């Protein structure tokens with residue numbers, strides 16, 4: 176399966192590379208944001224008129240919006256005029272060999288079991304060309320094409336399938352949704368597009384990128400997934416390898432549209448650079464992810480394992496429009512050292528008999544702050560709707576914080592909303608029990624934390640789950656004792 | 657095997673053990689009895705390496721090594737086992753994974769390869785039978801939702817899996833009905849051999865009918881106030897502890 180993903184990914188990401196190459200000759204875009212810059216971006220990408228209008232509209236709205244300050248986060252001021260809003264061509268490798276790379280990074284790669292060749296690419300070391308396996312690639316492309324599945328770079332979709340893009344772009348996350356969504360809509364560089372036609376079950380897990388390409392992911396990514404009636408797709412985003420990126424600000428958007436009886440599973444592992452032990456550096460991750468269950472009996476589930484970034488601001492949500500539609504949010508969020516995370520979900524019940532489930536497992540260590548923020552809103556017309564929320568916090572040590580902010584609005588009498596929350600500490604007694612059986616404190620914490628997060632980890636696709644387990648342990652190293 | 661010399665231990669500034677001396681030779685079973693709060697569990701925890709205790713004075717030699725200098729996990733790997741009075745629950749961690757990790761850590765320490773899945777399952781089946789452990793129990797999370805008796809049986813099961821040189825059993829008998837008590841005792845006795853020793857901490861002489869000790873010590877207010885042969889247990893059963901409190 177992993178091999179499949181790899182090849183599949185290579186197939187689907189090729190366009191990115193070509194894109195970068197052809198852009199290389201063009202003049203560089205100046206720092207800062209203005210209508211001119213947006214026109215330039217759109218022109219460079221040779222976009223149709225509707226795209227430019229979409230971007231400009233978003234930009235004009237963004238200008239009038241203040242940066243949100245309601246989250247339980249301390250966000251240092253960001254100078255939006257000090258950012259280059261166009262993906263620069265991929266840089267040349269910075270190193271000649273792995274010996275020149277930060278040994279701590281290499282150690283983490285080894286713990287995660289990442290093969291040597293991949294380590295080189297991730298760390299920015301020069302490598303020989305990857306072996307070409309054209310015939311296998313073709314098979315995958317054919318498998319997807321036979322079923323009518325479209326899976327390509329967003330910019331390619333704009334060129335090849337403008338009608339689909341025009342129809343669905345911004346339909347789950349409108350340009351004016353929030354400050355960061357407006358910014359992304361104005362300047363997004365690229366991302367992925369996925370379309371599953373009526374009645375088709377996508378036969379493989381689709382990954383936005385395999386590890387190798389993960390390193391080159393843009394700052395303002397945009398993903399759009401459309402699942403037609405009676406279709407199914409499972410989509411993987413991210414990778415467990417630690418990712419260092421010079422871009423401090425990341426503001427991505429993911430939109431999912433599920434039509435009648437369609438099911439979309441979206442899984443994320445986020446491991447961006449969290450900053451050093453003193454809290455210097457690290458990525459600010461402001462993501463807007465939203466799915467609309469537009470059709471009846473449709474289902475969207477978000478599963479996320481968040482261990483990276485200095486600041487995480489992220490609320491993957493479901494709008495349950497269709498009758499009998501189902502939304503799920505399963506989350507593990509780990510913060511250590513000086514990391515801050517404010518994450519959760521919104522479940523908006525609009526259709527009748529709609530159902531949502533929220534499982535959130537926060538783990539805080541060091542001097543970090545970890546907040547769950549969730550909204551469950553049941554509109555008057557959403558009769559007989561159900562929500563169950565379980566929000567647990569686990570503390571390691573006494574210098575970290577865990578906070579829970581549930582907002583519940585129920586607009587009718589036939590619906591039931593249940594919320595449970597617990598906060599616990601990893602007990603010295605639990606660790607000692609493990610020690611007494613010959614298990615080191617580090618392994619004990621890994622074991623206890625994975626046990627705690629098991630319900631969520633079990634929802635991840637198999638090969639992702641195993642890596643995610645290791646990742647949880649590594650993220651918390653040095654947090655106790 | 658184990659030599660404790662003038663061990664004084666405090667918790668949160670309060671002296672709990674006030675000069676313990678004890679010599680345990682290979683193959684011996686020692687019972688430690690005494691009223692609640694005497695410091696019996698404290699002694700077990702200190703020997704096993706729990707951190708919250710402050711060693712004020714004294715020395716402990718285990719197989720010729722300075723025990724107090726070793727980490728808790730190394731003490732375990734070197735054959736010291738503590739059967740807990742109150743085994744903790746670890747939600748979400750299946751017992752089978754836990755004990756497998758444990759067994760393989762012990763093997764790694766001895767320079768042995770981890771057991772194969774087949775070998776491990778065979779060993780586990782064997783040891784579960786020994787203590788009549790419900791075969792479903794190992795699929796559940798460590799001690800989670802186990803009854804009092806199941807928790808204690810689970811301790812003996814783990815002991816059987818690890819085959820320690822020195823087993824310290826802290827009130828393994830409390831909360832067990834008479835049948836369970838017999839089963840647990842048989843489990844302990846099955847491991848007996850001239851190289852292995854045990855410290856059995858208990859309130860009741862009942863257990864000592866099944867696990868016959870070579871020596872009985874009475875711990876009271878942090879001191880061993882009396883040591884004798886197995887007949888002391890019977891005497892305590894008859895007379896209580898008051899006559900020792902002076």
Ligand SMILES: Nc1ncnc2c1ncn2[C@@H]1O[C@H](COP(=O)(O)OP(=O)(O)O)[C@@H](O)[C@H]1O
Nearest residue numbers: 667668672691692693694695696697698699708
């Ligand atoms: N972690 C601790 N913190 C404070 N006091 C403790 C702690 N552990 C033990 N004690 C105290 O030490 C004394 C002996 O306790 P313990 O060793 O559990 O006795 P026993 O096992 O003989 O009943 C008691 O007074 C108990 O309250």
Ligand SMILES: [Mg+2]
Nearest residue numbers: 696697741827
């Ligand atoms: Mg006790």
